[in-house]
Structures are given as C-alpha cells and as structure tokens.
Amino acid sequence: MYLELSHLQKSFGDRAVVQDLSLSLEQGELLCILGASGCGKTTTLNLIGGFLRPDGGQILLDGQDITHLPPERRPVTTVFQSYGLFPHMTVLQNVMYGLKFRSMKKSEAREKGLRYLELVGLSDYAGARIYEISGGQQQRVALARALIVEPKLCLLDEPFSNLDAALRVKMRRELKAIQRELGMTMVFVTHDQEEALILSDRMAILEGGRLRQYGRPLDIYRHPADDFVSRFLGLEELVWREDGSLLKFIRRPDPQEA
Amino acid sequence: MNNPVHTGSTRASLRDALVRVGNNGADRLLLLMLLGSICLFVFWPILCILLRSFAGEGGPTAQAYQEVWSGYRANLFNSLFVGAFTALFCTLFSVCTALFISTRRGWVRLACMAVLLISMVSPPFVSSLAYIQLYGRRGWITYRLLGLTWDPYNCWGVIWMQSISFVPLNALFLIGLLSKLDTDSLQAARDLGAQPGAILRDMVLPLLRPGVLVTLLLSFVRSLADFETPVIIGGRFSTIASEIYLQLVGYSDLEKSAAMNMFLLLPAVAAFFLYRRLMRRSDQLFLGNSRSRQGGLSLELRRCGAAGVLCTTVSLLFFLMMVLQYGCIFLSGFLKRTKGVYSFTLDYWNTLWSRDAATMGRSVLYALIVALAGTLFAMVFAYYMDRRRVPGRGLFDCLVTLPYMLPGSCFGIGYILAFNHEPLKLTGTAAIVILNMLFKQLPTTTKICSASLAQVPESLERAARDLGGSRLSVLRDVILPGLRPAFLSCFAYNFSSSMTTAGAILFLINPGKKLAVFQLFDAVYTGNYALASLMASSIIVIVLAVEGLVYFITWKGASRRVS
Numbered sequence: 081m082y083l084e085l086s087h088l089q090k091s092f093g094d095r096a097v098v099q100d101l102s103l104s105l106e107q108g109e110l111l112c113i114l115g116a117s118g119c120g121k122t123t124t125l126n127l128i129g130g131f132l133r134p135d136g137g138q139i140l141l142d143g144q145d146i147t148h149l150p151p152e153r154r155p156v157t158t159v160f161q162s163y164g165l166f167p168h169m170t171v172l173q174n175v176m177y178g179l180k181f182r183s184m185k186k187s188e189a190r191e192k193g194l195r196y197l198e199l200v201g202l203s204d205y206a207g208a209r210i211y212e213i214s215g216g217q218q219q220r221v222a223l224a225r226a227l228i229v230e231p232k233l234c235l236l237d238e239p240f241s242n243l244d245a246a247l248r249v250k251m252r253r254e255l256k257a258i259q260r261e262l263g264m265t266m267v268f269v270t271h272d273q274e275e276a277l278i279l280s281d282r283m284a285i286l287e288g289g290r291l292r293q294y295g296r297p298l299d300i301y302r303h304p305a306d307d308f309v310s311r312f313l314g315l316e317e318l319v320w321r322e323d324g325s326l327l328k329f330i331r332r333p334d335p336q337e338a
Numbered sequence: 339m340n341n342p343v344h345t346g347s348t349r350a351s352l353r354d355a356l357v358r359v360g361n362n363g364a365d366r367l368l369l370l371m372l373l374g375s376i377c378l379f380v381f382w383p384i385l386c387i388l389l390r391s392f393a394g395e396g397g398p399t400a401q402a403y404q405e406v407w408s409g410y411r412a413n414l415f416n417s418l419f420v421g422a423f424t425a426l427f428c429t430l431f432s433v434c435t436a437l438f439i440s441t442r443r444g445w446v447r448l449a450c451m452a453v454l455l456i457s458m459v460s461p462p463f464v465s466s467l468a469y470i471q472l473y474g475r476r477g478w479i480t481y482r483l484l485g486l487t488w489d490p491y492n493c494w495g496v497i498w499m500q501s502i503s504f505v506p507l508n509a510l511f512l513i514g515l516l517s518k519l520d521t522d523s524l525q526a527a528r529d530l531g532a533q534p535g536a537i538l539r540d541m542v543l544p545l546l547r548p549g550v551l552v553t554l555l556l557s558f559v560r561s562l563a564d565f566e567t568p569v570i571i572g573g574r575f576s577t578i579a580s581e582i583y584l585q586l587v588g589y590s591d592l593e594k595s596a597a598m599n600m601f602l603l604l605p606a607v608a609a610f611f612l613y614r615r616l617m618r619r620s621d622q623l624f625l626g627n628s629r630s631r632q633g634g635l636s637l638e639l640r641r642c643g644a645a646g647v648l649c650t651t652v653s654l655l656f657f658l659m660m661v662l663q664y665g666c667i668f669l670s671g672f673l674k675r676t677k678g679v680y681s682f683t684l685d686y687w688n689t690l691w692s693r694d695a696a697t698m699g700r701s702v703l704y705a706l707i708v709a710l711a712g713t714l715f716a717m718v719f720a721y722y723m724d725r726r727r728v729p730g731r732g733l734f735d736c737l738v739t740l741p742y743m744l745p746g747s748c749f750g751i752g753y754i755l756a757f758n759h760e761p762l763k764l765t766g767t768a769a770i771v772i773l774n775m776l777f778k779q780l781p782t783t784t785k786i787c788s789a790s791l792a793q794v795p796e797s798l799e800r801a802a803r804d805l806g807g808s809r810l811s812v813l814r815d816v817i818l819p820g821l822r823p824a825f826l827s828c829f830a831y832n833f834s835s836s837m838t839t840a841g842a843i844l845f846l847i848n849p850g851k852k853l854a855v856f857q858l859f860d861a862v863y864t865g866n867y868a869l870a871s872l873m874a875s876s877i878i879v880i881v882l883a884v885e886g887l888v889y890f891i892t893w894k895g896a897s898r899r900v901s
Contacts, residue, residue: 131525151528158529164522167623168544177540178530211622222526230529 081140082107082265083128083233090123097123099289101137105282107261110256111296112280114270116312120289121269125235128267130154142232143190149227151303152181157226160233162242163218165210171221172206199258216247223255227264236268240275252279273313277301278326285309299319340387365809369726372719373734378762379877381740382503383752384744387603390755391596403599414601417562420497425558427501428508430554433546435505436512437538438653440635441581442469450653453660457506459834459881461855464874465503467862468663470671473873478666490572499571500561502659508553515549516542516635519623534641542637548620552613559609562602565839570862572638578602582747586845592755598749671872686872694857694873701854702880704772705836712776712783713828717821719780719815720787725799742781743831746841749778753846765768766848767769774846775836783828790824791817826892830885837881 081104090098097120105111105276113121126132130151139147146154157178166174166331177192184192189208197203200220204212208220219239239255240248256279259266270276276283277297285292286301292312293305304310317330370789392398439450457464473480473490480486519542526536543550572580578598585595639646674683723735724729741749755773757764764770794817802812840855847856854877860871 117850129529151525152533154529156529158526160526162520162522164520164524164526166527166541167520168521168547177527177532180540181533183534225526225530268674278885 081105082109083111083238083267084138084140085124085128086138086140088124088127088139089135090132091135092094097126097289098134101286101289101291103284103294105267107142107265108164108270109281110259110266110279111282111284112268112276113284113286114273114276115286115309116271118328119286121271121286122237123289124286125158125237125267125269128233129156129158129235136146153199155232157233157237158237159219159222159226159239161237161239164224165218165221165225166327167210169210170206170211171202171208171213174210174221175224175228176223182229192228196228198252199227199261200224211241216251217240219243219251220254223258227258227262232265234264234266236266238270239268240270248275255279273315273331274329277313277318277329285312287312360565362809365813368718368810369722369728372715373728373730376719376734376737376777379773380741380780382755383749384603384740386755386846387596387599387748387752390592390735391600393593402593403600405594406601409550410578410598413576413578413581416493416575417579420493420500420568420577421558421561422496424500424504424561425554427497428504428557428561429550429553430514431501431505431652432508432557433550434649434652435509435656436516437542437635437637437649438639439509440513440516441637441639450657453657453664454506454510456664456882457503457660458510458877459838459885460878461838461858461874462503462564462840463566463570463859463862464667465499465663466567467867467870467874468666469499469571470862471666472662473868479662480715489573491571491575493572493575494569495571495573496575496577499567500564501557501658502663503559504557505565505656508557512546512549512553515546515620515624515734519545519635520624521636526793534638535643535645536636538642538645542635545623548616548623549780551619552616554608555613555616557744559606559745561749562605563841565747566859579745579747582751583844584745586751592751593748595751596755598777599745599751602745602749606743606745606748607740610740613743638684667871669871670868671875686868689869690872690876691748694854697857698852698854698876698880701837701877702884704775704853705833706884707772708775708779708836709829709832711772712779712832713825714779715776716783716787716828717818717824718813720784720791720821721817723784724788724791725817727798737779740786744778744779746843747845749774750842750845753842765846768848768851771843771846771853774842775839776832778839778842779832779835782831786831787821787824790821794820826888828889833884834881837877 082151083103083105085101085103087229088098089096099120101120101124103111113124115121121134127134130146130149134147137147138145141155144145146156166177169177172190172193175196176189178254179189179192194203197206200223202217202220202224206218210218213221219242222239223236224337236255240251243251252275258264268276268279282295283297283300284294287308293309301313301315304313314332315329319327319329321327391402392400394401419482435450439447439454443448446622447483462756469490470477472478475481475490477490480490482486524537524541528542534538562577563579565577565583568575568577568580569583576584578601581601582595582598585591639650642649670681671686672684673680673684675681719738723731728734753770754765756762757770764773798816798820802816803809807815838855840859843853844856844859847853854873858870858873858877861867
C-alpha cells in the first residue's frame with residue numbers, strides 16, 4: 081500500500097478526536113474523508129500533514145515512516161480551506177514558492193511555475209496580486225502551489241467550501257481531471273456527501289473520531305455498513321453521465337429536518 | 339411611533355409630529371455641536387500658529403522664520419539627527435520585542451505584556467529619571483557599581499532614552515498586527531518546505547513591512563516633538579523641540595516659538611498622510627483575517643538562525659533594562675543614603691502626601707472628566723462619521739486625526755494663541771487643560787469606537803427605525819449599548835493618557851493649579867530624584883488601580899447580565 085495509517089490516536093485534553101483509525105490507499109487514488117463537523121476529519125488531515133503529532137499509531141507513505149517528521153520535511157502538501165495564500169506575493173510567486181527549497185534554478189522554477197499556472201488555467205494572471213483575483217482563482221492558485229513541488233501526497237481540506245454551488249461543481253470536475261492527469265495521490269476532506277461520491281476512488285466515513293465504513297463509494301452506496309452510514313449518506317438516487325461517471329445524487333428527504 | 343394614530347385623535351398625531359421635529363432638531367443640533375467643536379478646538383488653534391508665525395508689526399512677514407533658520411539651524415539638524423537614530427533603534431527594539439512576545443506563550447508572555455502595560459501607563463520621563471539614577475554621574479550602575487566617571491548628558495543619551503520609551507506603544511501595535519497574520523499562510527509555507535528562518539524572512543517580515551514603516555515614521559515624528567527628554571538629559575545638546583520649550587517658558591517669545599513649531603508641524607502633517615497610506619497597505623495584506631489567534635504566533639525563534647538570536651537578545655536586553663528601570667523607580671522613592679549606606683525611609687512619602695495631595699487629587703479629577711467626556715464625544719462622533727452621510731466627512735475625519743501626529747508643544751501653543759483673549763478667554767482655567775487633553779486623545783478614541791461600531795450590524799439600526807424609533811433613539815438604544823466594549827478601552831486610554839502625558843499640558847497649566855505630571859517634571863528638572871521617583875510610581879499605581887476598577891465593574895456588570 082502507498083499510504084497506510086495504522087491505529088492513529090489523537091486527543092485534545094480528555095476528548096478523543098481520532099480513535100484507532102486505520103486506512104490504506106493505493107498510489108494515484110483519491111480518498112475522501114467524509115463526516116459531519118467535529119467528526120475528526122480535519123484532525124486526521126493535520127496528522128497526515130504533520131501539523132499535529134499523533135498520540136499513538138503510525139503513518140507510512142511509500143514505505144517511509146513519516147509519523148514524526150515535521151511538515152517542512154514531509155513529502156506532503158496541503159490545500160488549506162482558507163487557501164493560506166501569501167498576500168504580499170504575485171500569483172506566480174505564490175506558485176513558485178515551494179521550489180525555493182528544492183534547489184532549482186530560478187529560470188527553471190519560473191518555467192515550471194508558468195506550466196502549472198497553465199494546468200489550472202491561470203496563465204493570464206501570473207503577475208496579479210492575490211487580492212485582485214476571485215475566490216475560484218485563488219482556489220486554483222492554492223492547488224497549483226501545492227502540486228508544483230510534486231509531493232507524494234496532496235491533502236485538501238474542504239477546498240471548495242468557500243465557493244458558490246455552480247463553481248463548486250466546475251472545480252470538482254477540474255480537480256478530478258488534474259488528479260488523473262498527474263496521477264496524484266490525494267486525500268480530500270469534506271462534509272458534502274455528493275462531493276465525496278463524485279470525486280473519490282475510496283471513501284472513509286468518520287463519526288465521533290471512529291471510522292464507520294471504508295471502501296469504494298459505490299460499494300458503500302450499495303451496501304451501507306449500518307444504519308448510521310445509510311442515514312448519513314441519505315441517498316435516494318444517483319444520476320449518471322453518458323460516460324458512466326456520476327453526475328449528481330438526489331437526497332432522500334430527511335425526516336428529522338422536515 | 340408608539341401610539342397608533344386613529345382618525346380624529348389629532349392631538350396624538352400632533353404630539354407625534356412635534357416629537358419627530360424635536361428629535362430631528364436635537365439630532366441636527368448635536369451634529370452641529372460636534373463639528374463646531376472640532377473646528378474650534380482642533381482647526382482654529384493650528385491655524386493660529388500659522389497666522390502668528392507670520393505676524394509682524396507692519397503686516398505679514400517671514401521674519402520669524404528667517405531668524406529661526408539663521409539662528410537655530412544647528413537645532414534643526416540636531417532634531418533630524420536624533421529623530422533618524424531614534425527611529426532606527428526604536429524600530430529595531432520594537433520589532434524584536436513584538437516578535438519575541440508573539441512567539442512566546444505562558445508566563446514569559448504574561449510577564450512581558452505586564453512590563454509593556456506598566457510602561458504604557460508611565461509618565462514619559464520615567465526612563466530619563468531612571469537613566470540619571472542608574473547611569474548618571476553618581477549612577478548606581480556606572481558610578482557605584484563600576485566606578486566609572488562619565489558625562490551622560492549628551493545626544494546619545496537622548497537617542498537612547500527616546501528609543502527605549504517609544505518601544506511599548508510600537509511593540510503593542512506590531513503585536514496586534516502579528517496576531518492577525520494568517521496562520522494558514524504560515525502553515526502553507528512550512529508545508530512547502532520552509533524552515534522557521536525562511537518563514538520569518540519570506541512571510542512574517544514582508545507582511546509586517548508596512549507596520550514596520552509606520553513604526554519608523556511614528557518614532558521619528560515623536561522624537562521630533564519630544565522636548566522633555568532633551569531638556570532633562572540633553573545637557574548642552576538641544577533640539578528644536580527643547581528650544582521651543584525654552585523660548586516659551588524662558589522668554590515668552592510667542593512669534594519665534596510659533597515659527598519653530600511650523601518646522602515641526604510640516605513634517606508631522608506630511609507624516610500623517612504617509613501614515614494613512616501605509617495603514618491602508620497594511621490592511622490590504624491582512625485582508626479577511628479579522629480572526630485573531632489565541633495561542634500566539636507559532637514560530638520558533640531559536641530555530642530562525644542569526645535573526646532569531648538577534649531578536650531574542652535584543653528583547654531580553656530591552657526587558658532587562660525595563661526591569662532595572664522600574665526597580666530603580668519603585669525603590670528610590672523609599673531609600674535614603676546616609677554616609678554611603680542606604681536605608682528605608684518614608685520621608686519622601688510623607689512629603690508627597692502632605693504637600694502634593696491636592697495636585698494628585700486634581701490630576702485624577704481632570705483625568706476622570708476627560709475620560710468620561712472624551713469617551714462620550716468619541717462614541718457619538720464615530721457614529722455620525724461612520725453611519726450617517728455627513729457632508730465633508732473626509733475632511734472632519736482628517737481634522738480629528740490630526741492631533742495624533744501633532745507635537746504636544748504645537749497643540750499647546752495653538753491653544754494659548756487661540757484662547758488667550760475674549761470672547762473665548764480660557765488660558766489659566768481648568769477647561770483649557772481638559773479640552774486640550776480631550777482633543778489630543780480624540781484620534782485614538784474615535785478609532786477604537788469606529789472599530790467597535792463596525793461590529794454593530796447596520797440592520798439593527800434599520801430595525802430600530804423601522805419599528806418607529808427616531809434617529810436619536812437609535813443612537814441611545816442601539817448604538818451606545820453596542821459600543822459598550824469600546825467604552826472600556828476608551829475610558830482606560832483617556833484616563834491613563836491624561837494622567838501621564840505631559841506635552842501640551844506643561845504650557846497650559848496654571849501655576850496655582852498644578853497637575854501631577856507637571857510636578858513630576860519639575861522634580862526631575864530640579865534634581866529631586868527620590869521625590870520624582872515616588873511621584874512616578876504613585877501615578878503608575880493610581881492609573882493601574884483605576885483601570886483595574888473599571889475592568890472589575892464592567893466585568894461584574896457583564897456577568898450579572900449573563901446570569
């Protein structure tokens with residue numbers, strides 16, 4: 081397995097946020113961690129990214145134990161929920177920043193930066209400042225910045241939550257295309273069931289810091305492990321596109337909300 | 339309106355109409371009074387300096403300027419020299435201290451913040467007072483400990499003392515900026531491979547740059563305006579500000595000091611506009627990051643290489659000097675030296691409270707008046723400026739902010755010139771002192787109120803009007819309660835500033851009705867260091883006590899409301 085989390089534990093004070101979490105992922109796959117807010121999904125992501133130290137358990141990436149490496153030495157990058165772009169730099173400088181620490185010639189770095197800007201469709205904005213571009217464009221800059229260093233694993237923390245519905249659907253498609261094109265392994269955290277079903281190769285459903293179900297999205301859809309998973313997904317029907325990929329899903333009306 | 343209007347109840351509707359007209363009238367009147375007093379107490383005094391500096395026997399003349407230019411060029415040069423070095427040193431100290439405190443947690447952070455707080459409520463010449471006692475001709479450290487004999491009264495002493503005493507305000511400003519840094523940006527940089535040193539160099543410092551420039555600018559302007567330090571420890575070295583003090587207090591030469599003040603006024607006004615630009619730039623860099631963190635900046639200074647070492651060393655040095663300074667101030671009021679032996683004494687204490695009790699009481703009274711009136715003024719002013727489309731808004735906003743940059747001596751002399759004849763003869767009264775303090779502090783208090791007002795949604799105001807409230811009742815029922823947190827900060831700021839700032843007050847005070855800062859300045863100037871130290875510590879304790887009380891009352895009030 082390419083990424084292996086085994087028996088991860090994390091508590092804040094008395095509160096156990098992640099309990100005995102084990103997952104594994106093949107190279108080039110996209111894993112969605114799905115759960116309601118407070119289920120421990122962002123904490124899990126922070127454990128993989130190195131921003132938090134686990135109380136127990138192990139993280140293996142490509143055969144290497146990265147459990148105790150600081151973030152700057154992990155071959156892992158993150159796309160933050162609020163993007164965390166550098167406001168004093170241009171779009172291109174933002175994208176190129178990570179290359180600074182990878183002993184690359186300035187001209188090469190610039191070329192690569194422009195290539196990645198093209199990948200996310202922002203070639204015309206290389207010289208723009210962060211506060212001059214729109215939310216969706218900022219999102220793309222953050223993605224390009226995380227991908228340019230060719231990490232072994234890219235983490236995304238609810239990256240589309242600040243975008244409006246239409247843009248979110250568009251960005252989803254773009255992200256999937258880029259992920260396939262680069263063969264990038266990704267872990268994606270979301271609370272949006274539809275987003276998870278459409279994007280993921282593997283899906284992990286978390287509740288109260290515990291893994292409720294792990295598997296391929298359609299398997300989970302067809303065979304929810306228990307009542308909780310079935311209710312949480314709330315699936316009524318799936319709508320498919322002609323190429324066989326999932327277009328959208330229709331939720332069952334929630335009896336508690338009505 | 340409250341009563342439903344039925345057909346036939348013309349009396350009720352007439353009353354309603356009258357109330358409405360009355361309320362609107364009161365609203366207009368209030369606005370007119372606000373704007374009028376700003377013109378009278380900010381714009382008019384400044385204009386008076388300008389007019390007076392050109393006044394001659396036979397019409398307008400530039401003679402005073404020529405005299406200043408030919409006779410005091412050395413002073414002008416000295417002012418620039420001291421200003422430049424003070425700005426550099428002070429900024430270095432401020433940035434290091436701010437970074438040090440922001441990256442610390444726990445008791446170290448608390449202790450450092452406490453030191454900054456104490457120095458914020460200290461009278462301005464406390465550093466000079468401690469400097470003389472610690473490093474002077476008979477200084478505890480230079481003479482008694484190290485046996486050195488040297489002359490500390492020179493320009494480097496002035497630079498050193500100014501740099502130290504401007505640090506707390508600057509550091510608090512920078513700490514405020516640092517707490518707004520986007521944590522995700524720093525994490526992203528780390529995530530991409532940046533070591534702490536690179537984060538400091540590539541992220542923290544560039545983002546802080548406008549703030550650092552503001553610090554440079556403010557320190558420079560403050561140094562130009564500061565006359566107390568050169569008067570106390572400059573010796574034969576004098577700047578333009580200390581010369582103004584001498585010209586006015588020694589020779590009562592109003593024309594010359596007005597002309598000299600213009601040399602301070604112009605750079606101050608220029609600095610003011612530059613300051614506004616820099617702050618806009620800074621806001622841009624921190625855009626969308628109003629949430630501030632609890633835990634402080636997560637950056638390990640000791641892993642930041644040379645810059646980190648420099649930062650830690652400089653801050654430790656600064657805090658060491660602060661501890662020495664306050665230790666010296668608090669102790670020397672109770673120590674008596676007889677035959678080379680120090681012993682505890684209450685002599686100074688008794689002198690202080692028998693001779694100067696009235697002065698202390700007066701200071702507290704004035705400060706309380708300024709704190710209450712100034713806070714109310716600032717709240718109402720902030721409301722009219724931010725929420726109502728008052729014509730000429732930008733101009734008034736600018737006018738009200740101007741005293742922030744204005745040297746205290748400028749503002750003081752302006753008041754003397756503007757209010758020393760009928761119909762508005764205020765010189766020698768308590769009113770001129772109180773008004774001067776109020777308007778000098780207004781820039782900061784209106785800023786605090788504006789920031790707080792931004793938290794009161796405009797929809798609340800619309801709802802109140804929608805339900806039948808007049809403009810005045812919106813102010814009373816929605817705006818003022820919403821500004822409650824600002825009240826506390828403004829009150830504390832006004833009170834401590836009124837108790838501790840000297841600048842303009844030294845020119846305006848009536849010899850029969852002295853204030854504590856004036857007395858303190860006098861004591862330092864005449865070499866009565868023990869009494870001066872005791873007065874300084876008393877002022878610090880009083881300010882801390884009153885502010886503590888205000889916090890306690892509000893905290894109590896808040897907890898009662900919640901339960």
